[in-house]
Amino acid sequence: MNSDTPVDRRPASSNRPAVTIKLASTADELAQCYALRAAVYMGEQHCPYAEEFDGNDHSASHVMLYVEGEPAACMRIRWFAGFAKLERAVILRRYRSMGLFLPFTDWAKEFARRKGYSKVYLHSQERLWKVMEHDGFKRVDDTVFHFSDHRYAAFACDVEAGADCPTICTDPMVLNRPEDQLDRPGVLEKSMERGASNPHAAWTGRRVVN
Amino acid sequence: MDAVSYSLGGEFVTTQVVAKMEETMQAFAVRAACFVGELDVPYSEEFDGRDFGATHLLAYVGREPVGTLRLRWFRSFGMPERLAVVQRFRGHNIGRLLLEHCCRLAESRGCNVLYSRAVPACLTYLEKQGWRCLEPERPAAVGGRTAAVVRSVDLAKPWPELDPIDALSLSREFRPEFPVLAAAHGRSVDSPAVGSRGWDAAGMPGVVI
Numbered sequence: 253m254n255s256d257t258p259v260d261r262r263p264a265s266s267n268r269p270a271v272t273i274k275l276a277s278t279a280d281e282l283a284q285c286y287a288l289r290a291a292v293y294m295g296e297q298h299c300p301y302a303e304e305f306d307g308n309d310h311s312a313s314h315v316m317l318y319v320e321g322e323p324a325a326c327m328r329i330r331w332f333a334g335f336a337k338l339e340r341a342v343i344l345r346r347y348r349s350m351g352l353f354l355p356f357t358d359w360a361k362e363f364a365r366r367k368g369y370s371k372v373y374l375h376s377q378e379r380l381w382k383v384m385e386h387d388g389f390k391r392v393d394d395t396v397f398h399f400s401d402h403r404y405a406a407f408a409c410d411v412e413a414g415a416d417c418p419t420i421c422t423d424p425m426v427l428n429r430p431e432d433q434l435d436r437p438g439v440l441e442k443s444m445e446r447g448a449s450n451p452h453a454a455w456t457g458r459r460v461v462n
Numbered sequence: 463m464d465a466v467s468y469s470l471g472g473e474f475v476t477t478q479v480v481a482k483m484e485e486t487m488q489a490f491a492v493r494a495a496c497f498v499g500e501l502d503v504p505y506s507e508e509f510d511g512r513d514f515g516a517t518h519l520l521a522y523v524g525r526e527p528v529g530t531l532r533l534r535w536f537r538s539f540g541m542p543e544r545l546a547v548v549q550r551f552r553g554h555n556i557g558r559l560l561l562e563h564c565c566r567l568a569e570s571r572g573c574n575v576l577y578s579r580a581v582p583a584c585l586t587y588l589e590k591q592g593w594r595c596l597e598p599e600r601p602a603a604v605g606g607r608t609a610a611v612v613r614s615v616d617l618a619k620p621w622p623e624l625d626p627i628d629a630l631s632l633s634r635e636f637r638p639e640f641p642v643l644a645a646a647h648g649r650s651v652d653s654p655a656v657g658s659r660g661w662d663a664a665g666m667p668g669v670v671i
Contacts, residue, residue, distance in 0.1 A: 283490065287498060287505055290491035295499020298550055301491060301527050323505045346502050 269320045271352065273359045275432040276314035276326070284323040285314045292342040303400050304340075313431065315363070317356050319347055325356055329364070335371035335408070336364035357387055361411050363432060368417030375404040470554055473524030477563040480518035480530075488527035489518045496546035508544075519563055521547070521556045531560040533567065539575040539612075540568040561591060569615045576615060579608040592617045 276282050286305070293299040308330060317325035324347040328340040338360050343352055364372050373392070376384045381391075389407035396405050418427055418434065429438035468475055480489050490509070497503040512534065521529035529547040533540055542564045547556045568576060580588055582601045588611055589595075596610040614621055 283509070284505060286487060287490060287494035287509065290494035291499030294491060294548065295495035298548075301488060302525070305487070305491070344498070 269350075271324075271355070272318040272321075273356065274316055274318075275363075275430070276316045277430060281316055282314060285316055285326040285328075288323055288326045288342050288344055289340055291344060293340075296345070297401075299400050313363075315356075315360055317343075317352060317359075319350070319352075325352055327356065327360055329360060331367075331369075332373075334369075335373045336360075336367075336369045338372060338374040341374075353383065354387060361409065365411040366414050366417060366434060367431070368413050368419070369411065370413040371408055371410055373406065373408045376407050378403040378405070381405060381407075470523050470551075473526075475521065475523050475554070475556060475559065477519055477521045477529075477559050479567065480520055485520055485527075486518065489520050489530040489532075492520075492527055492530040492548055493544055493546050495548055497544075500549065517567070519560050519567075521560050523551060523556075529556045529560055531557075531564060533564055535571075535573070536577075538573070539577045540564065540571075540573050541577050543578055557587075558591060565613075565615045574615050574619075576613045578611050580611050581608055585609060585611070588613075 274281075276285050286309075289304060290301075293304045294301060309328065311330065313329045313331070315327045315329065316323060323344070325343040326340070327338060327342075330337045330339065338357065341356070343356075361372050372389075374384070374389070376389070378396075384407045387409070389409040392406040392408050396403055398404060425438075425441050425444070426434060428440045429436070478485075480486055490513075493508060494505075497508045498505055513532065515534065517533040517535070519531045519533065520527055527548075528551040530544070531542050531546075532544040533542050535541075542561060545557055545560060547560075565576065568574075576593075578588075578593075580593075582603050585595065585600065591613070593611045593613040596612055601607050601609050
């Protein structure tokens with residue numbers, strides 16, 4: 253889980269394309285994420301704009317998958333108290349049948365696990381129910397519901413929350429790290445080199461006097 | 463919002479210039495739906511780095527964004543491109559509405575000529591709206607390269623003199639920063655006749671005037 257170097261899971265001799273999975277962390281990456289969702293949901297499934305961009309995008313994590321640097325798949329994760337909800341997962345048409353779906357949901361599950369979640373939850377369209385079961389998800393109950401012209405059922409999957417997952421006793425600077433890179437120093441740790449010098453304090457004071 | 467033009471299924475069809483972040487997102491979403499979702503254009507070709515020097519128009523049916531057009535400004539002409547109307551709203555003249563808005567906008571800026579590049583499948587659609595092919599020979603209907611098309615903003619006025627200097631500046635502007643971008647010019651998705659991959663892979667425009 254690192255944004256700087258691509259996560260290359262290929263065997264050394266493989267000619268499979270390089271696949272990178274990361275959290276969307278810049279405005280560009282978010283724009284790519286929204287474009288993929290518009291392409292699949294608005295372009296292919298004829299979903300109205302207001303239903304696709306439903307107001308929850310700014311309270312969620314967005315995961316991007318790149319194939320050879322080209323945006324190919326994305327997913328939105330919302331964080332509830334006891335579970336992480338995977339939603340809005342799309343793979344662009346030209347990248348389907350490449351076996352990207354399982355590694356992608358695995359990444360999301362692992363991401364939730366590292367954050368300390370022990371349950372991952374999602375609503376699956378009916379055509380994907382078998383795939384979800386194959387991926388370790390189980391129906392929450394028998395209820396079938398529908399929205400945006402599709403039938404859905406709720407699925408959940410237990411994951412073993414990491415022993416090293418963050419708590420309030422974790423090193424505060426670890427909690428400051430980018431969420432998908434909790435295992436390596438982040439930009440704020442680098443800022444510690446400057447000390448607690450607060451060079452702007454005087455400047456702020458002048459502004460207040462004015 | 464622009465003046466209401468007509469209603470479609472009880473909803474007003476309107477066009478407007480994009481002015482807010484959310485509207486920018488809507489314009490990009492419509493293009494992503496049409497070009498990336500339907501025509502399989504790679505993301506990096508569709509969003510080619512020229513979006514932030516351009517004017518974007520949006521068409522709404524009620525509050526639903528259904529069409530968009532990008533308008534780039536050159537010294538003596540405007541260049542509408544990336545015309546897209548969401549599939550289920552096609553056939554209601556929404557593309558035409560956007561192009562008309564584009565003409566009014568150009569005129570208000572003292573710009574008399576519109577220039578664009580079109581895939582062969584769109585030529586008839588554009589010619590019905592007063593556009594004409596710049597090149598004497600029309601490209602082949604299938605697999606042909608994109609064609610340069612021009613339109614006088616006010617069809618009632620005589621065709622304005624074209625300044626040959628502009629041809630040079632146009633040529634420079636067109637030189638793509640990345641070779642891959644050359645393929646993306648001249649697409650539009652409104653005419654129902656446009657098939658998949660309806661753009662010209664070798665369609666790097668040269669000097670056209």
